[in-house]
Each structure stands twice: as structure tokens, then as C-alpha cells.
Amino acid sequence: MALLDVTDLSINIHGIRPLDGISFSVDKGEILGIVGESGSGKSLTALSVMGLLPLIGGRIERGRVTFDGGDLTNLPEAQFRKLRGKRIAFITQNPMTSLDPVMRVGAQIDQMATLHLGLGPKDAQARSIEIMEKLRIPEAATIYHHYPHQLSGGMKQRIVIAMALAADPDLIIADEPTTALDVTIQAQIVDLMAEMVRERGVALILITHDMGVVAQICDRVVVLYAGRIAESNKVEAIFAAPRHPYTSALIRCIPREDTAPGSLIGIPGAVPSVAHYPAGCRFHPRCARSNAQCSSIVPPLIQPPSGGELACHAPEGAQ
Ligand SMILES: Nc1ncnc2c1ncn2[C@@H]1O[C@H](COP(=O)(O)OP(=O)(O)O)[C@@H](O)[C@H]1O
Ligand SMILES: [Mg+2]
Missing domain, CATH: 3.40.50.300 (P-loop containing nucleotide triphosphate hydrolases)
Structure with missing residues (x-):
């Protein structure tokens, strides 16, 4: 299962x-x-x-x-x-939704292990620093005492990942x-x-x-x-x-490597939007392979021999 x-x-x-x-x-x-x-x-x-x-x-x-x-x-x-x-841990796009701005980051990681694994404060701290080091946070033992606002976006997101991992x-x-x-x-x-x-x-x-x-x-x-x-x-x-x-x-x-930076x-x-979902295949207005079926009949989700699942009336590779 x-x-x-x-x-x-x-x-x-x-x-x-x-x-x-x-x-x-x-x-x-x-x-x-x-x-x-x-x-x-x-x-x-x-x-x-x-x-x-x-x-x-x-x-x-x-x-x-x-x-x-x-x-x-x-x-x-x-x-x-x-x-x-x-x-089940949840990591969102914005680390500040998971971080408490007035609490040191180390204590926030510790909390996951004390709360969910019942670890004592010393063990939790050692574990937090170990996870931080594995996430290649430089000088983890120092950063442990920092507040979120002292860290870059990337570092804050590493702290959130450390919190997610800390509860095992x-x-x-x-x-x-x-x-x-x-x-x-x-x-x-x-x-x-x-x-x-x-x-x-x-x-x-x-x-x-x-x-x-x-x-x-x-x-x-x-x-x-x-x-x-x-x-x-x-x-x-x-x-x-x-x-x-x-x-x-x-x-x-x-x-790709030759894509100009910033080019869309x-x-x-x-x-x-949800209120304007088209009939048939919802992708059909944007699809170059779309045919008459696509605009009227919802393609069923099937399990093709090539594996996985597919919902398309006009799949690529087919004639
Ligand atoms: N709280 C909400 N109430 C009503 N509609 C929502 C809500 N959240 C998202 N939607 C709509 O549901 C669709 C899917 O949203 P979402 O799951 O946030 O998409 P994604 O994460 O892939 O960008 C969008 O059309 C969005 O406008
Ligand atoms: Mg989203």
C-alpha cells in the first residue's frame, strides 16, 4: 500500500x-x-x-x-x-509563514523535536545543529542563535526545511x-x-x-x-x-543555457479561471493538436500501455 x-x-x-x-x-x-x-x-x-x-x-x-x-x-x-x-510536514513558498519573527531560528527547529519526538533541550539542540550542517548552513552553531530577519531568503528557507525534517x-x-x-x-x-x-x-x-x-x-x-x-x-x-x-x-x-536571462x-x-473552464478538454483552446472531440467531450483519464495516466483525445506520437 x-x-x-x-x-x-x-x-x-x-x-x-x-x-x-x-x-x-x-x-x-x-x-x-x-x-x-x-x-x-x-x-x-x-x-x-x-x-x-x-x-x-x-x-x-x-x-x-x-x-x-x-x-x-x-x-x-x-x-x-x-x-x-x-x-506530514508542509513547506510553503514563503518561509515567513512558517517562521516566528521574534524567536531564534535554532529554538524553532528544536521545538519540532521536543514537541513531536519528546527530546530534551540539549538533545534537540545537538540534533538541530546537525540537521543545519547537513543542509550546508555555514557556521550552523552561530546561525542557530540568529533571528529570521538576520538571514537571507535562501537561509530562511533552509531553516524551514530543517524544521520540517526535525520532527522526523x-x-x-x-x-x-x-x-x-x-x-x-x-x-x-x-x-x-x-x-x-x-x-x-x-x-x-x-x-x-x-x-x-x-x-x-x-x-x-x-x-x-x-x-x-x-x-x-x-x-x-x-x-x-x-x-x-x-x-x-x-x-x-x-x-536552457542559451536562454537569454530574463527572457520570458x-x-x-x-x-x-475556475468560473470559465471550457467544455471538453480544458486545455483545448491553447492546444495545437485540438480536434472537434476536444472542445466537446471531456477526455477520460486512462492508463495507457506506455505507463502512468493520460487524459487526451489527440496525444503526441499518435496519428
Ligand atoms: N480560497 C480560494 N477560493 C476560491 N478559489 C480559489 C481559492 N484558492 C484558489 N482558488 C482558485 O483555484 C484555482 C487553483 O488555485 P491554486 O491551487 O492556488 O493553483 P496553483 O497553486 O497551481 O497556482 C485557481 O483558479 C484559483 O483562483
Ligand atoms: Mg500555488
């Missing part, structure tokens, strides 16, 4: 359905990428798994979320609170953890996260809009578009032979 299983998840927020029939699973020790442009439903997927939908007035209206055999679907908050941080969780969900950082720092931090989770056998769901990040560390990837799955597969297979035109478009968006690479058009 997978560590986390999301089956046919649909959510409702104030009468709209921004996620429609999402399924995926993550095994222990696996790194799953969830990729899609802004507005695809990535963050809402994370919030659903973390039991945080009620905070924004949402709820799961269909489907199931199970974690380590237990049903998390609409689990009461009091029970969810026992899992959050301890067994089974699963980490990282929602665009490096998007706010410089490109060179981004790659380093993504590599460090991958190294740490692989070493510890922690499962990681890495949410990103960047297929380059997926290629860098993920084992499998789910491609989301406008609240539905376009395609999922092993990362090698996705890059060797993308089948959904949206996946190909995302791959073409990866900046994107897919023409934009992800429609």
Missing part, C-alpha cells in the same frame, strides 16, 4: 470545484512532482492533503485521502492536528519551496532537499511550475491543468516521450 493515496479527489470551495477527480499516490522514500502553471490547482491539492481546506471555506466533496492506511478525508481538525508537523516526518509536502529565491540558490536547495529525504527514506511531494525541477529530483510526476490531471508517469518516461501536449509545452518552457518563456494564453 502506498504511504499516501489520493483517489478521485474533488473539492468544493463556496460552490466552485477547483479540483476535479485528482488521483495520485506516493510511496515511502519516493519523490513525486506535481507540476502545472499558476492556477492549475497545485496549492489546493496540498491544502486538501494537509486537511487545511476548511481554513479557506472548502471541503472534499468526492474521493478519498488515505495516509498510512488511515482515512484523512474530512478528518476532524483535532485529529488532523496530531499528524501535521509530526507525520513520513511525508513532506513542499509547495514551490524555492520559487521566491534566486535561480542558483533554487537549484542548490532543491538538491539538498532531495539528498535529505533520500537519506532518511522520507516521501516528498514537490509542487512546482518548473519541469526543470521535476527533471532534477523527482521519480514520478503528475501534470495538473485547470484542476484536472493531464498526464502522470515516471519522470524518465515523461521526458523521453511526453504524450499530453500540455506536458510537452511545459518541457519546452524549461530555460511560456505557453501562449493562460490557465482559465
Whole structure:
């Protein structure tokens, strides 16, 4: 059984359905990428798994979320609170949403181990500094005593990753953890996260809009578009032979070495808003392969012989 299983998840927020029939699973020790442009439903997927939908007035209206055999679907908050941080850690794009500005960073990492693992203060401190060193925070024993505002964005995000790791969780969900950082720092931090989770056998769901990040560390990837799955597969297979035109478009968006700095690479058009999802395949207005079927019939999510899942009437490679 997978560590986390999301089956046919649909959510409702104030009468709209921004996620429609999402399924995926993550095994222990696996790194799953969830990729899609802004507005695809990535963050809402994370919030659903973390039991945080009620905070924004949402709820799961269909489907199931199970974690380590237990049903998390609409689990009461009091029970969810026992899992959050301890067994499932959440890393967001902005480290300041996780850091307390008036508390020294070391103490914030310690807290995860004292609270969730019952460690004494001395043991927690030694462990925190060890994790900080593994995350290549220079002079970790000094930085331990710093406040968040004394650190750069990249260092703050490393502290948040250290906090997530300190509780020894089974699963980490990282929602665009490096998007706010410089490109060179981004790659380093993504590599460090991958190294740490692989070493510890922690499962990681890495949410990103960047297929380059997926290629860098993920084992499998789910491609989301406008609240539905376009395609999922092993990362090698996705890059060797993308089948959904949206996946190909995302791959073409990866900046290359000869890409001029600051030049905008994107897919023409934009992800429609929830109120304006088109009929049929939601990607069809932006798709060069679109045919008459695509604009009227929702492509079913099938399991093709080439592996994973695919929802497309006119996949690449087909005639
Ligand atoms: N709290 C909310 N209430 C209503 N609609 C929302 C809310 N949060 C997100 N949405 C809508 O749901 C869609 C997916 O959002 P989100 O999961 O944040 O996308 P992503 O993280 O992929 O950029 C967007 O169209 C967004 O406008
Ligand atoms: Mg998001």
C-alpha cells in the first residue's frame, strides 16, 4: 500500500470545484512532482492533503485521502492536528509563514523535536545543529542563535526545511519551496532537499511550475491543468516521450543555457479561471493538436500501455 493515496479527489470551495477527480499516490522514500502553471490547482491539492481546506471555506466533496492506511478525508481538525508537523510536514513558498519573527531560528527547529519526538533541550539542540550542517548552513552553531530577519531568503528557507525534517516526518509536502529565491540558490536547495529525504527514506511531494525541477529530483510526476490531471508517469518516461501536449509545452518552457536571462518563456494564453473552464478538454483552446472531440467531450483519464495516466483525445506520437 502506498504511504499516501489520493483517489478521485474533488473539492468544493463556496460552490466552485477547483479540483476535479485528482488521483495520485506516493510511496515511502519516493519523490513525486506535481507540476502545472499558476492556477492549475497545485496549492489546493496540498491544502486538501494537509486537511487545511476548511481554513479557506472548502471541503472534499468526492474521493478519498488515505495516509498510512488511515482515512484523512474530512478528518476532524483535532485529529488532523496530531499528524501535521509530526507525520506530514508542509513547506510553503514563503518561509515567513512558517517562521516566528521574534524567536531564534535554532529554538524553532528544536521545538519540532521536543514537541513531536519528546527530546530534551540539549538533545534537540545537538540534533538541530546537525540537521543545519547537513543542509550546508555555514557556521550552523552561530546561525542557530540568529533571528529570521538576520538571514537571507535562501537561509530562511533552509531553516524551514530543517524544521520540517526535525520532527522526523513520513511525508513532506513542499509547495514551490524555492520559487521566491534566486535561480542558483533554487537549484542548490532543491538538491539538498532531495539528498535529505533520500537519506532518511522520507516521501516528498514537490509542487512546482518548473519541469526543470521535476527533471532534477523527482521519480514520478503528475501534470495538473485547470484542476484536472493531464498526464502522470515516471519522470524518465515523461521526458523521453511526453504524450499530453500540455506536458510537452511545459518541457519546452524549461530555460536552457542559451536562454537569454530574463527572457520570458511560456505557453501562449493562460490557465482559465475556475468560473470559465471550457467544455471538453480544458486545455483545448491553447492546444495545437485540438480536434472537434476536444472542445466537446471531456477526455477520460486512462492508463495507457506506455505507463502512468493520460487524459487526451489527440496525444503526441499518435496519428
Ligand atoms: N480560497 C480560494 N477560493 C476560491 N478559489 C480559489 C481559492 N484558492 C484558489 N482558488 C482558485 O483555484 C484555482 C487553483 O488555485 P491554486 O491551487 O492556488 O493553483 P496553483 O497553486 O497551481 O497556482 C485557481 O483558479 C484559483 O483562483
Ligand atoms: Mg500555488
